[in-house]
Amino acid sequence: MSIIIKFFVAPDHDAAAAVVEGGPDGVFESLAYGNFDAEEALIEWESIFIGRNFEDLVTDEEPGVVADPGDGEGPVVLAASRSLRDALATADEHRLVEVSRLWVAERAADGEVFDQEIATGILNGLAGLARAAGGKHQGLYCWMA
Template sequence: MAHDIVFFLASDEETAAATYLGAPGRAFESVTCHFIEPDSVIVEWDMYSAAPSAEIPPPDQLNRWPWPNEVIEPENDGVEIFALPPRLARALARASSAELAELADRWTTRLRTADGDNMTDDGLLAVLQEVARLAASVLSTGGGLYSWSF
């Protein structure tokens, strides 16, 4: 089941966890993406940051990759909060425009393969560029990059 994701900056995991019931809202610098699985997109981006390639990883390789840490134990209400790995935040912050475009193309192709016409209408390159901007803020101000989804 796909979710709406809000990628956001928070000073620490405790602050990120406090968004549980109300979402990050306007109190946090954020970017939203619709109808995407949060944990698999984080894994997709992390795999790319470790070994950039336009090739889509096979599902079994994606499933063997370390999955993101949950900030809080999930309840039965569908809310999930994940911490993006610091190495991913660094990679996104330092990525060139060409690398972001290649990753966005790879991500789009994987989503189309999995979801067909039901994939998000969001401009995935624009989302990725905004998340990279947030990641750059993490490097300059500290804290972490998180995802909140429902």
């Protein structure tokens, strides 16, 4: 499980990959969270928002790995799909609450307790980043360390 998770907006994969060692702080606007599996969450969120099967997303290598210099043993940068970015950007408050409830239920089915209010707050924050990214034709990324 990741200790530090930062979602951020960057113009492209190369720019996002450039912050793998130190993180996006001071380079890109970011939101910090901790203590959940962000890679799995990105897949689950896309599955819920878009209606794609979790296994199909994994087969399609979503989320995309932008930088992983330590082969899973250090910081990594992931790219959220354009579909997820756009779904977050266009979601209203009702949809964000609905998706967060479904996500909390999925986590509970796997034995993980996640606070509904925190889950909704995370998705609200990501929706704001996604709106900024989409308006500038940029990507939504996740740095984990």
